[in-house]
Amino acid sequence: MKAPGGPEVAAGDVLLSVEDVSLAFGGVKAVNDVSFDIRKGEIRAIIGPNGAGKTSMLNIINGFYHPQQGRITFKGETRAKMRPHDAAAGGIARTFQNVALFRGMTSLDNIMAGRTLRMNKNLFWQLLRFGPAMKEEVEHRARVEEIIDFLKIQEIRRTPVGRLPYGLQKRVELGRALAMEPELLLLDEPMAGMNLEEKEDMSRFILDVNDHFGTTVALIEHDMGVVMDLSDRVVVLDHGVKIADGTPDQVKSNQAVIDAYLGVAH
């Protein structure tokens, strides 16, 4: 489905670009003069040691933080400031480092919540849950069921997410992001705290999402092995500065990256 607003971007063209962006909290420069782009259809990784500014970067992209300097161009539209709900409406969805779901609600309801932006009937009809609102809900439910099938979480459809193990919560969160039918999916450490099997499952899902829905994915990840296997291109941050950008192989052999990860004698 075409995301509302903005012109179409062909596969391989730049979907989002970040130019000379800087962000400071008081005297601390979290992101310093960083530029990179995300092409449509690719899996783009942002990596770096702790405190490198990865999450800040993600928060800038989806409009949660406003950079003091620089420009962000999404689908050809350049903006200095974007608010999270604009980002969502524009087709950017995300998951969080610490799962942010409605814990008392079932997996199904959580994923349905991801459809909110796509529901057109007003509150009055939705409260009545009758007539056109009912028809609309059925349509959305069908889409949600496709996602449930896709992520293979049928057995936890009716389980409150608070009762689920962490790995499954992460999957539900991914489901909610997918329910928005985003053009750009931002994943903040999708594998954090997972065991090997869960990591492999999650990698499979990310690849499938990219392949099946053609969704562009930008992800932050700690696990180097996972990043190198999954991504098409990698950008490396260290202390808020971009130190490398390229294919996994290029990045792997980059001396600055090796130094940043392994440390150097000063």
Place this chain on the structure above:
Amino acid sequence: MAFDASALADTFPKLLLRNARLYGARPSMRHKDLGVWQTWTWAEVLEIVRAYATGLHRLGVRRGETVAIVGSNRPKLYWSVMAAQTLGAIPVPVYADAVAQELSFVLAHADVRFALVEDQEQIDKIQSVKDKLPKLEWMIYDESRGLRDYDHSHLRSMEDVIADGRKALAADASLGAWLDAEIAATKGSDPSIILYTSGTTGTSKGVVLTGERSIKAASDTVVFDKLTEKDVALAYLPLAWVGDHYLNYAQGLVSGFCMACPESAETVMSDLREIGPSFYFAPPRTLEVLLTRVMIRMEDAGALKRKMFHYFLGVARRYGERILNGQPVGLAGRLLYGIGNILVYGPLKNTLGFSRVRVAYTAGEAIGPDLFAFYRSIGLNLKQLYGQTEAFLYITAQPDGAIYSDTVGPACPHVDIRIAENGEVLFKSPGMFSGYFKDDAKTAEAMTPDGYVMTGDAGYFDEKTGHLKIIDRAKDVGKLTDGTLFPPKYIENKLKFYPNIREVVAYGDKHDFVTVMINIDLTAVGSWAERNNVVYASYQELAGHRQVYDMIEKHVAETNASLAADKMMAGIQIKRFLILHKELDADDGELTRTQKVRRGFIAERYATLIKALYDGSKEADISTEVTFEDGRKGVISARVKIRDMAVVPAMGQAA
């Protein structure tokens, strides 16, 4: 009566034609897809199977050849079986969770050119062993996900094959007549299916079953249990297991009942509740897991509910079984049971999905008397049967009203049973196999000269009830050094009836005394640990915990006491035991795919532990290779403690 017509139909494709004629508008199959139950009537299934068979024929499937079917219970895979049989080809179902090596053995042994599979997982598995399968030409899949970028020169989706067949049938009217002739040409004496045994005893063998015999056997049990086209069964048992092919596929086609396929293997519990089957089969282990889960949840319930639950379970224990068996029960008892039914048993059965079950069977292993009595006392008509693949399942089954937990019932209609001198059970039955595929030597080995099949099980007819009792595998019955008869399974089953114990392996043959290795049940012991503030980080740590050992020691002591009560068994009391540091697993070859322990293999793998059990050491070190679910291997090491047990003097014997 509906099944009269089965006398006319000697193959499953002919039965399908008959069902479409008799029950055309009735549901034949249901499947939950994208959260909604989809239904196909018998007429619709016939149309699909005809199109599918035509499509397969156009790809090259020919009469008499084998076709592999790999996957879980999905309508398209059942239709694959039907479509293959329609063409006179022989379906060979393979367990969906078989590892690549097992899969390649069956596919190579059966000479398949076509593999009809569920999804990418199975295709990847087959492709990883492709060099061992030179004959394999085509793979046809149900679920297209992840397969878009695969080379499709020898890959098709079932949907495309069916669509292709449908188009061809529409374009050429003579094709329909040809297909009718193909169905008419299927012969009841030809092989209808080849079911590979799970391999409890070495490599698996292909059991060839013919259509005529299969249908005869199924007709007998359909009459025995009064199954009709109005019944519903949940098809959740492994497709490649004789149980599924018999209970669901064969009985379904004979009686015309509806088979419901679960959404996925994980959703079986909720699907059961939604479908509310009237015919149900579950191995004892499944029933045990269900009961454990209910009991654990009751522990967390409020005090009032818990009291009510336990009070009415007591009432059920007193009157339930007698009411179910139609025996006289006083008015007060009936009244109490009635109240219990409204307050406890009814809601409980509803939660478990048993509300509409009219006939339920369990088989495969001995069932604990308490477990068996529990289900019967809450009003579930649970019965036992005894059978095997070579018999096309049924050898004995318990008739309504004559149910005992320690017997498997009298011989089924038209089944002839004989007990050999060494105690082995021999039988002749309407559904018995025609031989092992490509293995006449093994076929001859399994039969007596006068045509009885040797089951390999030791048993005897109980004098009181006239029912058959099975004690162990005939070849597993060993002897202690003093000559005492030692049936390991008898001891293992006694211990396994404790909810805290998941698996037991007993040793004693050619030794001075009996020892056991125990696997704790993580659900039950984990919940106990939580309630008793026992802290643990892993299965291994919990298994080695001192308090867990204390608890298991109590169970072993009770088992010894109960063994002592039986004069025959007093000599095989357990002298030493240990708790294993890892769960026995089919992926490591320790269990068969049907979850039976492979005692010999385990003895080799844990040789150091067995040595320690007999040399008097207090603990032993062990490291074992394990296979993870993704196929990688790793090593688990542990130090396992061993405990000594006191032996209870035999009853009525001077100490």
